[in-house]
Amino acid sequence: MTFDIAILLTQDGLTNGALYALLALALVLVFAVTRVIFIPQGDFVVLGALTLASLQAGHLPPTLYLLLALGGAVGLIDAVACLRSGRAHAVGRVLLIELGYPLALWALCHWLLPLSQSLWLHALLTLAIVVPLGPSLYRLVFQPLAQSSVLVLLIAAIAVHFALVGLNLLGFGPEGVRTAAFSDAVFEIGSMFIASQNLWIVLVSAVLIVALYLFFERALYGKALLATAFNRTGARLVGISPDLAGRLSFAVAALVGTVAGILMGPITTLYYDSGFLIGLKGFVGAIVGGLASYPLAAGGALLVGLLESGSAFYASAFKEVIVFTLIIPVLLWRSLKSHDRGSEE
Amino acid sequence: MKVETLVVPAATAPARRRWGLPLALLLIAVLPLLLPQFQVTLFNYIGLSSLVCMGLVLLTGIGGLTSFGQAAFVGIAAYLSAWLGTAYGVSPWLTLPLALIVTALTAWSGSLLTLRLSGHYLPLGTLAWGISVYYLFGNLEFLGGHGGLSGIPSLELFGFELREPSSWFWLIWSIVLLSVLAIRHLLDSRPGRAIRALKGGVVMAESCGVDTRHYKTAIFILAALLAALSGWLYAHMQRFVNPTPFGIHAGIEYLFMIVVGGAGYVWGALLGAALITLLKTQLQDWLPLLFGQSGNFEGIVFGVLIIVVLLCARDGLWPALCRWWPWRRAAGITVVPPAEPLPLQPKPARGEPLLDVAAARKEFGGLVAVRDMDFRIAAGEIVGLLGPNGAGKSTMFNLISGVLDATSGEIRFRGERIDQLPSREILARGIGRTFQHVRLIPEMSVLENVAIGAHSRLQVGIGAAMLRLDREAEARLRHEAARQIERVGLAEDMHRPAGSLSLGQQRIVEIARALATDPLLLLLDEPAAGLRHLEKQALAEVLDRLRGEGMSVLIVEHDMDFVMNLVDRLVVMEFGQKLAEGLPLEIQNNPAVLEAYLGGVE
């Protein structure tokens, strides 16, 4: 391997690794707060990229239907809950929020799409459409299951993944999609070529990671999320509702997934079912961190990116085999580390 | 103590079994002649999935180990047989044992790694394994890559080549029927009870002498073998293999099948396999019509279906179906017949020193939970261990029973050091225990729960249990369990599910289970907690009777009336240390004890 190739592979590895790191952080957060192993994390990446692509093509993204359907379901359930607890006056407000938001967004897309081709506008619309799906999913599927075991939650997460993949296929079709790059510029440093899209990815990932860090370190709601993750009962005793924390963590996960999708769209062809493997690679990183440590998870995800680009060069057919076989010794190591006689109960 | 006369109404109806098997055989014989061919083929696929699902029920639903990787085992057997058949012309009847052996070895070496994974790491590990194996199949040249292998030889049976779907139907469903029988036999046996006890937690199972690792490995291999059988049949029926049906999505689908059907039930495996397979073919027909385009849209329906099942019928559809079944099983009469008693430990003479705790100490990090405790128990004595909350009583208990290892000090039982032994070894030496929070398997009968206690007193292998070669040993175990249940006065409730008893009775079932281990010393952790007054009296009588029979007891209990009337001696702990020791009357008037219990400032 020449030096140039090494540089190229490292660049590739770091770019993908940065994205996996984002996903890994979201996975750790969701697991810590809700105990859900969030398999659909990768599907949000795909949803983000496909929604953006459809906006760029000047279409109304089919994701809007999904948003409307989920919003309707949440509105219905919440309205029934309101009526049951004798708060009939709140029904109107609940329905207005859950149905009004998707409809308003629909109108907005309709109005803005012919007016502007701005990437930023499209990215913002994508976020506005995709991110609310996270909390809605939590409300519909995981909140009623909140008392269940990790395994039941895992099966539910996989079921959600199946449904999302099918819906992606239905809405976007089987063709792969690449979105327009943020910029086509290529920088030359010495003998190295660096694609500006790669820089964008690393930069935005870093900014988002710092923003998440500040959110948890400074903002009251960020701390409340951490508090729920560390000690659920303690959190309830100061008035932090676990449902609120769950929805908030799913919102963060959806945000992170969508941003990753927007960033990844220009460098990778994404299909309706690409999310599974992307999410799982973030997962390998998260597991390196034992689903608990944020820095270790990010480090692990970078490692996965590098390993992936390395093995893509040496044995491209076995890329996935190598990445996913890596998980088993890591799991074993985590498991032994956390294992203690009698601590199982 | 004789039990010949134990005649008790039971939930099982022997009458049902008499026509069940002939009916199943008749169905298998006749169905393929009546149904159109494509439906017979559909049933063949259901049978193949059922085999995998039965293994998964054993592993996940009953044993509590979740696996997404079963499709990979199906694939290993299918590919092995396909490759040997196409490349070297090896007969399928030779590749069958080979495929089973290779799968068993793979599963065994896999289990060395994966069974060490605790909690949710295991399903994640199997997920990764499933993905890796799929990509391996797709990328190995000699396995035909993603294109797969075709031209696999068909099966020949008694000189006939199996060509028609109906002949495959007979073969597959005979194997399914045999597997159902074998697994049901297994579950109703000594090893089967041990497997069902795995879900009650490692601590409980080990405290009954169950080698939990051994049984986890065993069900992992068994489930893999059933998957391999399915894979071998698939390869020769289809005569073509490619990686797709062995991918991770197939592995997830098998898990979906048992979740829908009922993960804890053998029949749930068949029901789930049938439902999902039928649904899938139906959906593949009309979903594309509905959506006006072709594609695998059934994922949407499956995903939503699973979520609805999880929300509305957590245990799956089989138990729900049983509740709605119009013909409830008639209550039969089950007799526990007399059998040769199990071997007994030699009993110590009354007053002989039994347990000797010397300077036992347990530290958790910097915290000293038990600080240099000393006390002794002699044979035939009931000793109470008292102390305010957090005094270290439970930790002391766990040190004696081997759930925790002492940091320093010595614990001897009949002169032998036991402080570093695992709980299974301590049990074998004659220390039985109950738990503060009752740990029974609620859906198992009282008799079966107590029989888990007798686990280590007889050996019965998994194979023998499947082939029903264990009936004599099983009769002895059940007889012993019945004897202990009668000893504690619960003979009336012997065949009821343990979960349907009151808490007081459940605590007494735990004592019977501990007695079935043939202990010399019983450790009872708050046996009277949550009991009503009459239940407490009944418990006190049981314990008093046991003392009369020479049993020694160490008891942690908060109910003072109960303790003071029962025990011979008391040991009081505070802050992990021994505060006082003596007769009940001395303890009640001990100022230090009063201070510890009532507290005080200045």
Added chain:
Amino acid sequence: MKPTTRSPLLAVDDLHVAYGKVEALHGVSLRIDAGRIVSVIGPNGAGKTTLLSALMGLLPARGEVHFRGEAQARIAVEQRVGQGLCLVPESRELWSEMSVEDNLRLGAFHRSRARAAELRADLDEVYALFPRLRERLRQAAGTLSGGERQMLALGRALMGRPQLLMLDEPSLGLAPKIVREIFHIIATLRSRGVSILLVEQNARAALQVSDYGYVLETGRVVLEGDSRVLANDPRIVESYLGLAKKAA
């Protein structure tokens, strides 16, 4: 001093709590007037912790609970916190990984709309009450000693400005000197107008600091009365140590 007839801060009538089929509280009734300390004492396993968990909404219960005149049935834990009910559980339930100050600030979570200056003032007040917490404000709560952890739990509860503070075994596992300190603080809190429901196994200390007391035994109130009278009742010793009366 009998409780007065005017509407009490907390009124509990015929409260039943069951774990599955097993009933742990069989019809407990008690009342707490504003500004008073009421203690519930009793031996291990009497149901004291169960009582507090049910009042807080952590356990489902049958019976009437009125807090500030409002029925509490079907109200979630978080809403009870918002109404001014606060529990310091036996297990403290602190966030060991977070700093002392974060623990305290989160104590005021349900008042997040309050002005920053007001919260700052409350924080200073807690530090004034527990100077040791100020010394350790950047330290992770997990590194504190047992007594400091109890102080932090109390401080966190005070940050929520509770109307009624429910303390579960605040002296549990603490050395006698620290126990004295904690009870001293409880007395101080009362003088600031906080009403307290104190659950204690340490009967003597609890009765010394409280106005009124209930003795709980196997899920029932077996004795109640003015704390000073109760403290000298021989039946308490009996309740704690069984048949002591006969021996004496």
